[in-house]
Amino acid sequence: MSRRLEALLWVSAIIAALIASFSYLGMDLLGLFRGDSPEQMLSYAQSFFPPETAPDWLSKIARGALETLAISAIGTLLAALAGAVLSLFAAGRLGRITKSLSRLLLNTLRSVPDLVWAALMVLAAGLGPFAGTLAIALHTAGVLGRLFAEALENAPVEPAQALRDAGAGPVAAFCYGTLPNVMPQWVAYSLYRWENNIRMAAVLGFVGAGGLGQMLYVTLSLFQQSRAMTVILAMIIMVLLVDALSAWLRARLG
Amino acid sequence: MLLTSSAQSHRDPAALPRLLITVLAIALLWPGLVITEFAPAALVDPRNLDVFSHFLAGFWPPNTSPEFLAMLGKATLETLAMATAGLALALLLAIPLSLLASRALSVSALLTGRPSRWASAARYPVRLLLILLRSIPEIVWALLFVRAVGLGPTAGVLAITITYSGMLGKVYAEIYESVDQRPARALMQAGSSRLAAFFYGVVPAAAQELMSYTIYRWECAVRASVIMGFVGAGGLGQMIDLSIRMFAGGEVVSILLTFLVLVLLADQLSTLLRRRLA
Amino acid sequence: MSIRLDGVGLTHPGGFRALEKLDLTIAAGERVAIIGPSGAGKTTLLRLLGTGLNPSAGRLSLLDNDPTQLRGRTLRTLRTRIGLIHQSPPLPPRQRVVTAVLAGRLGQWSLPRALASLCYPLDAEGARAALEPLDLADKLYARCDQLSGGQLQRVGIARVLYQGADLLLADEPVSAMDPVLADHTLALLNRIADERGITLVASLHAVDLALRHFPRVIGLRDGKILFDCAASDVTDNDLNGLYANDSLLGAASESAPTIAALQENLIRTAPRCF
Numbered sequence: 001m002s003r004r005l006e007a008l009l010w011v012s013a014i015i016a017a018l019i020a021s022f023s024y025l026g027m028d029l030l031g032l033f034r035g036d037s038p039e040q041m042l043s044y045a046q047s048f049f050p051p052e053t054a055p056d057w058l059s060k061i062a063r064g065a066l067e068t069l070a071i072s073a074i075g076t077l078l079a080a081l082a083g084a085v086l087s088l089f090a091a092g093r094l095g096r097i098t099k100s101l102s103r104l105l106l107n108t109l110r111s112v113p114d115l116v117w118a119a120l121m122v123l124a125a126g127l128g129p130f131a132g133t134l135a136i137a138l139h140t141a142g143v144l145g146r147l148f149a150e151a152l153e154n155a156p157v158e159p160a161q162a163l164r165d166a167g168a169g170p171v172a173a174f175c176y177g178t179l180p181n182v183m184p185q186w187v188a189y190s191l192y193r194w195e196n197n198i199r200m201a202a203v204l205g206f207v208g209a210g211g212l213g214q215m216l217y218v219t220l221s222l223f224q225q226s227r228a229m230t231v232i233l234a235m236i237i238m239v240l241l242v243d244a245l246s247a248w249l250r251a252r253l254g
Numbered sequence: 255m256l257l258t259s260s261a262q263s264h265r266d267p268a269a270l271p272r273l274l275i276t277v278l279a280i281a282l283l284w285p286g287l288v289i290t291e292f293a294p295a296a297l298v299d300p301r302n303l304d305v306f307s308h309f310l311a312g313f314w315p316p317n318t319s320p321e322f323l324a325m326l327g328k329a330t331l332e333t334l335a336m337a338t339a340g341l342a343l344a345l346l347l348a349i350p351l352s353l354l355a356s357r358a359l360s361v362s363a364l365l366t367g368r369p370s371r372w373a374s375a376a377r378y379p380v381r382l383l384l385i386l387l388r389s390i391p392e393i394v395w396a397l398l399f400v401r402a403v404g405l406g407p408t409a410g411v412l413a414i415t416i417t418y419s420g421m422l423g424k425v426y427a428e429i430y431e432s433v434d435q436r437p438a439r440a441l442m443q444a445g446s447s448r449l450a451a452f453f454y455g456v457v458p459a460a461a462q463e464l465m466s467y468t469i470y471r472w473e474c475a476v477r478a479s480v481i482m483g484f485v486g487a488g489g490l491g492q493m494i495d496l497s498i499r500m501f502a503g504g505e506v507v508s509i510l511l512t513f514l515v516l517v518l519l520a521d522q523l524s525t526l527l528r529r530r531l532a
Numbered sequence: 533m534s535i536r537l538d539g540v541g542l543t544h545p546g547g548f549r550a551l552e553k554l555d556l557t558i559a560a561g562e563r564v565a566i567i568g569p570s571g572a573g574k575t576t577l578l579r580l581l582g583t584g585l586n587p588s589a590g591r592l593s594l595l596d597n598d599p600t601q602l603r604g605r606t607l608r609t610l611r612t613r614i615g616l617i618h619q620s621p622p623l624p625p626r627q628r629v630v631t632a633v634l635a636g637r638l639g640q641w642s643l644p645r646a647l648a649s650l651c652y653p654l655d656a657e658g659a660r661a662a663l664e665p666l667d668l669a670d671k672l673y674a675r676c677d678q679l680s681g682g683q684l685q686r687v688g689i690a691r692v693l694y695q696g697a698d699l700l701l702a703d704e705p706v707s708a709m710d711p712v713l714a715d716h717t718l719a720l721l722n723r724i725a726d727e728r729g730i731t732l733v734a735s736l737h738a739v740d741l742a743l744r745h746f747p748r749v750i751g752l753r754d755g756k757i758l759f760d761c762a763a764s765d766v767t768d769n770d771l772n773g774l775y776a777n778d779s780l781l782g783a784a785s786e787s788a789p790t791i792a793a794l795q796e797n798l799i800r801t802a803p804r805c806f
Binding site for chain 2: 006007010011017018020021022024025027028029032041044045066067070071073074077111112113115116119120123124125126128129130132133199202203206207210216217220232235236239240243
Binding site for chain 3: 156159162165167171172173176184
């Protein structure tokens with residue numbers, strides 16, 4: 001009985017939160033369907049069609065898509081390298097102080113969203129794809145570093161210890177004893193993150209960090225809706241292709 | 255005989271594949287670096303360095319003036335309200351769509367065990383619509399809606415509504431199909447309507463999972479609505495964007511810290527709710 | 533002299549006295565089996581001999597070095613001369629056999645050479661030569677997770693052979709094997725050690741295997757040496773003294789079939805034979 005009462009309490013709290021949300025926002029949702037706003041919206045939507053298909057625009061789109069792909073790939077690669085180094089510290093392999101320091105760093109990198117990193121990197125490195133690459137690398141380094149460190153902590157210590165007992169140096173023992181155990185996991189995590197980052201790289205351009213996002217932002221600002229529509233279609237196709245590819249890869253590898 | 259076998263053995267069978275992979279990786283890496291205009295030197299370019307170091311210097315102390323904190327509080331509430339309202343509207347769209355898309359309530363499947371070809375064909379456009387809704391990132395929708403309905407949280411709410419109805423609709427449909435189908439089928443065979451079969455046959459078994467997933471998505475919506483402000487859709491994101499543009503480092507730090515606390519709290523609340531209600 | 537212990541004792545940090553005042557000398561090229569019940573200190577003694585642990589009392593000399601006095605480079609040099617064979621070889625499952633064997637010489641290689649060999653095995657022929665006497669040369673490029681348990685153990689042995697150790701320590705090397713394979717592996721290990729004049733010290737659970745394969749047998753119990761003599765001189769009384777334990781009688785009789793028949797005339801002080 002008390003459980004049911006509690007559930008009732010929670011449900012009414014949720015309903016109260018809903019009412020509070022709508023009233024706080026003071027959204028005039030009905031206003032969207034009143035007067036001439038439906039007509040305006042419709043004509044705005046219609047202005048997106050037909051999508052622009054001029055060859056020179058399509059080739060620009062292709063370049064933008066390639067740029068997005070490159071931003072995500074290079075960003076993820078940099079992140080994997082930085083994450084690997086940081087994970088060594090974070091897994092406590094090089095002392096306790098560096099462990100807590102690197103954990104703090106990883107948490108900070110991870111908690112700041114990619115788009116915020118992008119806005120900051122545009123300041124640090126100027127407009128363009130390099131800022132986007134750095135933004136992806138910084139955020140993803142935090143994510144991967146933590147995952148890598150977990151993999152390191154769960155890896156058996158015996159193989160490397162046996163090599164140390166046979167006189168191997170610490171670096172060689174790590175490369176021959178520990179790395180083969182964690183490498184498959186590290187690669188899998190990186191590929192998974194890359195998939196995520198392609199989506200992210202497509203929108204980082206909104207703050208000026210290159211790729212398809214920047215093209216979309218610019219065309220919409222210039223009221224070139226039909227051109228913008230082509231960019232959106234390119235984004236959808238890219239996301240769907242990546243989804244299909246990764247599903248296929250997972251089915252084959254998993 | 256011995257000679258040939260040892261001659262073969264001199265070569266590592268993995269050498270050639272490894273070499274090819276390395277060559278391929280370099281061949282891909284090089285244009286990648288060119289396209290991304292990879293130039294670490296840009297980071298230490300005096301002009302950039304000057305701007306950024308001034309900006310960084312402003313990071314401490316965080317801005318804690320009362321009027322700024324009041325604005326921050328308003329923006330935080332706005333972010334939370336955007337996520338909650340957006341998710342509620344998404345539910346209104348997602349539930350009917352998921353019912354249309356799910357195979358769980360197929361009448362034609364009652365006889366053959368599999369939905370008829372025509373029924374599957376009818377579900378196909380709904381599934382396509384769901385895919386389309388969720389494959390455009392929410393921030394793109396936000397950008398479009400800002401242009402259609404003006405700056406402010408309304409655009410953010412609509413963007414969350416659209417994207418999340420696609421995500422929720424797809425997963426709901428899958429959840430209906432994953433629970434025991436027999437109660438719903440028995441009801442339909444006994445002549446009850448599909449909607450009744452859904453409420454009495456599917457919902458009791460699936461409620462827990464549906465609830466849990468919805469709460470998880472609410473948590474995601476909170477994160478998403480923070481970001482949304484970057485294109486002018488209100489909330490914390492719009493504040494960060496403005497502060498960065500004005501090089502107000504202290505404000506950026508305050509907002510980021512608020513954002514971290516908000517995400518942490520949303521995470522805690524979501525865990526608590528899932529445990530209490532599920 | 534390969535190994536020399538003078539009054540060596542070892543007390544674990546928790547206060548447990550694993551080894552007490554051991555005096556032991558093993559000459560170069562000798563092959564010695566250490567037997568004893570669980571908890572007798574066999575593994576501790578082997579870790580001590582492998583420089584994995586330092587004695588808390590007494591003097592220890594390995595290959596004419598005192599490992600407690602060595603640091604850094606010199607300790608690593610000593611370690612490269614000592615090979616340890618594990619109960620189950622700690623090999624990463626996805627590593628290739630060739631890499632696993634070559635890893636034996638990491639202590640002697642420079643770091644660049646070690647890293648280069650990770651990309652392309654620099655001494656595949658050396659690895660093959662180490663695998664040859666163990667009938668595993670055809671598995672050179674196989675992955676470790678494609679091998680059976682017995683084959684993996686032989687890869688572990690091949691690594692130690694490739695390492696070129698002067699002192700071979702084996703911690704229950706055959707306890708995970710079926711009797712036939714265990715017999716075969718021990719025979720092989722002894723033959724190779726004999727051929728190359730390597731000192732071999734192995735701890736064993738199975739008394740019959742120790743007596744059959746090793747010229748010299750040491751009985752260890754509660755951290756003390758109970759007997760230390762030629763295998764042919766070990767008496768049933770020695771074994772009874774070694775394994776006598778009211779609560780573990782059943783378990784002991786399983787691992788030591790020779791005393792199963794003599795359970796009646798049990799508790800007697802074990803005479804030492806030197």
